[in-house]
Amino acid sequence: MKTAVRIWVTLFFTFLPSHVLANTLVSHCRDYPPEIYFNGKKCIGILPELVEDILAELGHDNEWVYAPWIRSTKEAKRGNVDLLIRHSMTEERISFLKPIKYAVEKRILFFYKSKSFTSDITSYDDLKNVSVGAIRGIFYSPSFSKINTDSLTLVGRTEQLVGMLEMERIDVVVSSTSHNGELFESKFEKATFEDTFLNYLYISIPRKSKAIVLYDDIARVLLKYRKTGKINQYYQKYGVSIPYQDFSEIEHIQR
Incomplete structure (x- = not known):
């Protein structure tokens, strides 16, 4: 049994x-x-x-x-x-x-400039002829995803982007509150252009x-x-x- x-x-x-x-x-x-x-x-x-x-x-x-x-x-x-x-x-x-x-x-992308980059960024068209830093593998926005990757410098961590911007090895970085944007806020000038979308x-x-x-x-x-x-x-x-x-x-x- x-x-x-x-x-x-x-x-x-x-x-x-x-x-x-x-x-x-x-x-x-x-x-x-x-x-x-x-x-x-x-x-x-x-x-x-x-x-x-x-x-x-x-x-x-x-x-x-x-x-x-x-x-x-x-x-x-x-x-x-x-x-x-x-x-x-x-x-x-x-x-x-x-x-x-x-x-x-609602996500807002900000663009921070190195001290040697004196121009402003007012649209995505202005990013075509500058070197832009971003985090590898990260989704930023639908519009940012369409950027020519040849103009991007991709790294693994936000701290690397901060260092590269301080050493003026890149012109601009993209960031947001979702991507440790506070690390750039007090050190670098923010460009006029912002990219806002529903995420x-x-x-x-x-x-x-x-x-x-x-x-x-x-x-x-x-x-x-x-x-x-x-x-x-x-x-x-x-x-x-x-x-x-x-x-x-x-x-x-x-x-």
Whole structure:
């Protein structure tokens, strides 16, 4: 009798849908306070708390791994990470990520000038004949994405851009509040031109990840948090303005 029960239990769990069983997901964390950052060995912030509560509601655990965005995209393409949080969506990213929208923000790009660059920047046309610094792999705006890459100097960290602008090795850098713009604010003159647009923000599951079977469940709970206003409490806790919610649920690919 006991043997029969064990066999029945084994068969029961074997044929349960994978999304019913508890999983430990691997999520990537990077330093982008107050929305997401590491404090010691713990990933904290608005979005880590939001994600952990959603996963806990669904009966799943989560493990945070520190990874710069470039590494995250590489691992996502291989299916070696389960969740990427706080990012925009582009045509290239949609090929390997399945996104869940959680907010919309107004993003403003600023352009800071080296001391030797005396001209002003009043439009994207003015950037055609100058050297522009930017962070590699980062989405800035649909218009900035159309810049001729021959005029761009790409680096891995914002601090490198600060140093290059101080040494006058480049003429202009692009930045925003989403890209450590405060590091340039007190040191360099800001150009007249600003690029303003609506930036849709996502939490995504890589299409090759084992967690893709959880997509519908995670999307359903996140949508519930947004529609009930529960998502607002995470922003309020960190003293951050509550973002706008767009419930069209159409995937907005920034072109």
